[in-house]
Each structure stands twice: as C-alpha cells, then as structure tokens.
Amino acid sequence: MRNRLNRLIDEEVAKVGRSRQTTMLDVARIAGVSTSTVSHVVNGTRTVDPATEQQVRNAIARLGYRPNIVARALATARTMNIGLCLPITANPTFVVLVDVIERRLTAAGYHLMLHDTRDDITVQARIVRQLLDLRVDGIILAPAPDPAPADSSPADSSAADSSAAVSSAADSSAADSAGNDSLLPHSLGGASAGTQPSFAGQATDKSGIRTAIDAHTPLVLVDRFAPAGCDQVASDGVEPMRALTAHLAANGHRRIGVVAGLTGISTSVERLQGYRDAVSALGLDSDPTLVVPGESDLEKTRAGVSALFSRPDRPTALVTTNNVMTLGSMRAFVDLGLRVPDDVALVCYDDFEWTDLFTPRLTAMAQDLATMGEQAVQLVLRRIADPTGDPQRIRVEPEFHHRDSCGCPPSPP
Numbered sequence: 145m146r147n148r149l150n151r152l153i154d155e156e157v158a159k160v161g162r163s164r165q166t167t168m169l170d171v172a173r174i175a176g177v178s179t180s181t182v183s184h185v186v187n188g189t190r191t192v193d194p195a196t197e198q199q200v201r202n203a204i205a206r207l208g209y210r211p212n213i214v215a216r217a218l219a220t221a222r223t224m225n226i227g228l229c230l231p232i233t234a235n236p237t238f239v240v241l242v243d244v245i246e247r248r249l250t251a252a253g254y255h256l257m258l259h260d261t262r263d264d265i266t267v268q269a270r271i272v273r274q275l276l277d278l279r280v281d282g283i284i285l286a287p288a289p290d291p292a293p294a295d296s297s298p299a300d301s302s303a304a305d306s307s308a309a310v311s312s313a314a315d316s317s318a319a320d321s322a323g324n325d326s327l328l329p330h331s332l333g334g335a336s337a338g339t340q341p342s343f344a345g346q347a348t349d350k351s352g353i354r355t356a357i358d359a360h361t362p363l364v365l366v367d368r369f370a371p372a373g374c375d376q377v378a379s380d381g382v383e384p385m386r387a388l389t390a391h392l393a394a395n396g397h398r399r400i401g402v403v404a405g406l407t408g409i410s411t412s413v414e415r416l417q418g419y420r421d422a423v424s425a426l427g428l429d430s431d432p433t434l435v436v437p438g439e440s441d442l443e444k445t446r447a448g449v450s451a452l453f454s455r456p457d458r459p460t461a462l463v464t465t466n467n468v469m470t471l472g473s474m475r476a477f478v479d480l481g482l483r484v485p486d487d488v489a490l491v492c493y494d495d496f497e498w499t500d501l502f503t504p505r506l507t508a509m510a511q512d513l514a515t516m517g518e519q520a521v522q523l524v525l526r527r528i529a530d531p532t533g534d535p536q537r538i539r540v541e542p543e544f545h546h547r548d549s550c551g552c553p554p555s556p557p
Contacts, residue, residue: 166209175203186211225255226524227275227283230366231263234440235468237494237513238286241366244517245284252525254281263288263406263440265351272352282362282524287370289408290350362527366520369410369537375523377516377538381411381493384509384542385418385463388491390426391507391544392461395552397489399429401452401459403438403445403469412440415465415493434459438469445472446479453480453488461489461550467496470506485551495545504548516540 168186172179177196184190185200192200203209226249230238246256257280261268265288275283349355353372356363365376392400402419405412416435423430436452438445445464449472452458464470470492477484484490484504495510519538 166207168209168211170207171200171203171209174207175200222281223279224253225257225278225280227257227259227271227278227280227285229259229261229268229271229275229283229285231286231288232258232260234263235466236496237367237467237511240513241286241517241520244514245366245521248518248521252521261286261288265290269350269352269355272356276356276359276361280361281528282364283356284364284366284520284524285353286367287351287353287365287409289406360531362524362531364520364523364527366516367411373535375527375535375537377519377523377540378411379511379516379542380539381414382418382421384544385415385465385493386422386425387418387544388463388493388509389419389422389428391550392463392489392491393422393426393428395461395489395550397428397459397461399431399434399457399459399461401434401436401449401462403436403449403462403464403473405438405465405469406440407437412465419463438465438472440466440468442468442472442475445469446476449473449476450479453477453482459488461491464490464492465494467492467494470494470496474502484549489551490549493542502549507547507550508545509542510545511542512540 168179168182172182175182175196177200181192181196182200182204184192185197186204228242228245230241232238232242242258246258249256257275257278259271259275261271268285268288272283272285351370353363353365353370353374357372357374363372363374365372365374365378367378369376369378389400389402400419400423402416404416420430422428433452436445436448438448445468449462453476462473464473470490473490474484477488477490482488491507491509493509495508496506519540523536523538
C-alpha cells in the first residue's frame, strides 16, 4: 500500500512538474480523500482521523503543497497580515519598535509587512493605500510630519485617554491630550500654539490616515499622536522635558538651550512645550535664540549647536529632544573643544542602549519602547477582534536615568 501511494505521488509530481503550482485538489487525489478533508487538515478546522491526517500530510510533503493564502483570505476575510509603517532609517528608536512589534505579532499568528515612510507624508500615503489594496487586517503607523498643514483645526479629542493604566504621568483628561496635540507650529521658533494636519476627507487626505479610517481598517498610531479618530500610543513628552530642564536648573543653570525636533509632529511639540513650561515656571532665561531647530537631523543639529555655543553669551547647559540630535550636539561640542560636563551640562530625551559607554555617561529620559510596541500590538489586535468602541489614546511614561553628563553626582541605586 505504501509503495503504491509513493508511486502514485511520484507520477503526480511528474505530471504537475513545474508547469503549475500544486493545488489542494492534487493533494486530495493522491491522498484518496476529499478536498474538504485536506482543508480541515491544513486549517485545523475539524478533527480528522489520525491515519487519514497522516496520509494527507504525506501527500502534502511529497507534492510540496503550500496553502493558497489568497483563497484562504477570501474565505475568511482575513489575510493575517499587519502593515507597519515607520521612518526606519531616520532614528534607531524605530528599529527597537520594529523588533518588539514583529515578535508580538508573530506570536499572535500574524505576518508583518514592514515599510519605510522616510518621514515623507507623500510616501506614507502611497504605502497606506497599497496596504489597503492588499487587504491587510490592520496598520500600525508612526505619522509623518505635514510641513504645510491644510487648516488650523484643533486635534481630534475623540480618542479616550487610557494612559493611566500605563503611565503615572497621564494627562488629566482627554481634552488636555488634545490641547497638547494642537500645539504644532509652522516653525519651532514661533509661538507654542499652531496647527496640525487636517484629515477632513480622502479627497484632500495627504497622509492616508483618513483613507484607512474610512476603509474601516484597524489603525494604530505609534510614537506620535495625531488629530485622528483611531487608537494611538506614544511616550509622554511634556512632563519628562519639564523634569529634565528642572534638573539642570536645580544644579544652578539659568541659561539653558534646547534642540527642538522635526516640525509637524506631536513629539517635537510636546517636548518643546515641556522645556518652555519649565523655563517659565522657574524664571529661567527665555531668550528665543536658545531654541535650536535641529529637525531630527544630525548635521543641522551640529551646525545649530555650534553656532549657539560659539557666542559669548552661550548657554551653560543643553537639553536635546532625541538621540540623533544628542549625537549632533556632542559632535558640535567636540568641534568647539567643549567638555561635558565641565564646560557644558547635557541631558537628553531618548536613551541609547549604549549610553552608559559614553564618557561621561549621558543623563537621559529613556522611552519604554517595549511597552509602547506591546501596547500598539494589543490595540490593533483588539480592534481587529472588536471594531466597536471608542478609540484609545495611551501615554507611556519614560524613565529618568541619572548619570554623569548633567554635572552632578548620580543618585544612589
């Protein structure tokens, strides 16, 4: 019997050859069962007699059969694919997020479709629409900046702020969150009130976010908030920056510079707002030239910090708002022959895995990227399982790592 089966399989393999892909019908014919039985074995949808199941699996192995996931998607209305859209090459932070999200999605049985938006809103919109055409089950997205917002409408406050479960520095209300998100300025040197992109309709949807929401595809924004009625998770930005600036002030610094981030995203706005809040509350020097527009770019930061610290009235301390701009600032200090913390104190928002290898070791506010990624996956899977319910907005609390670059003795462990 076994020899006869092997002979039949060999004949079928020779017949199919390389002219076409093996189908479920081929497996059923060789195994001597119905296609529905093969389907139950492949998909695990019904218990099959062990001997019959082994017969089917033997035929599958010999024929090299692979399930048709397109047909399965049509039958189940699920592709088991999740799109992840991030500016992967822009910042090492996103590499960590990709790793966390991929591991969690794989454990849940999903496939990750990774795309680099390059922080370009046009590229982002194209990718989102391609993912929708591919019928992904959900999308996780770090919104790209919109350098020319369409209107001055405030941030969408429809997302319920559930950050209390994750962060001890949760906003006091969803309205407060929306207020912070509506602060996006056209330029970082301007006033703290400004605009954010409008997602008023697909005809003018430059980002693709409105299109995804209208398609009822589960969408989660990660790392950055935006005025959109979908689930969102990001680190708190305002209070940690207040704390970093206040830490320098407590060490006697009154003239503190800041390197501000990419125009048009909530993280830049919140972190700059936290710095300004501390400057105002503590009566520090509010000279607007202390704000360096780093734009999350190493060389722009290097040039801006070099110019600021070449002045006779240079600051005595600096706060950077992400790790790329921390590196740019440190290169500027090397160019100028300035020593940290002897000549200038330095603290940074964002931590490196290797921060404590610097000399001096960098005092930093570290994002909890593992929690952020896990929350993003939980949100998208929950939305796939149950599309109803109000969108959630979650803030993840960063952790202060007190080291040497601030110029004061580190706190005891």
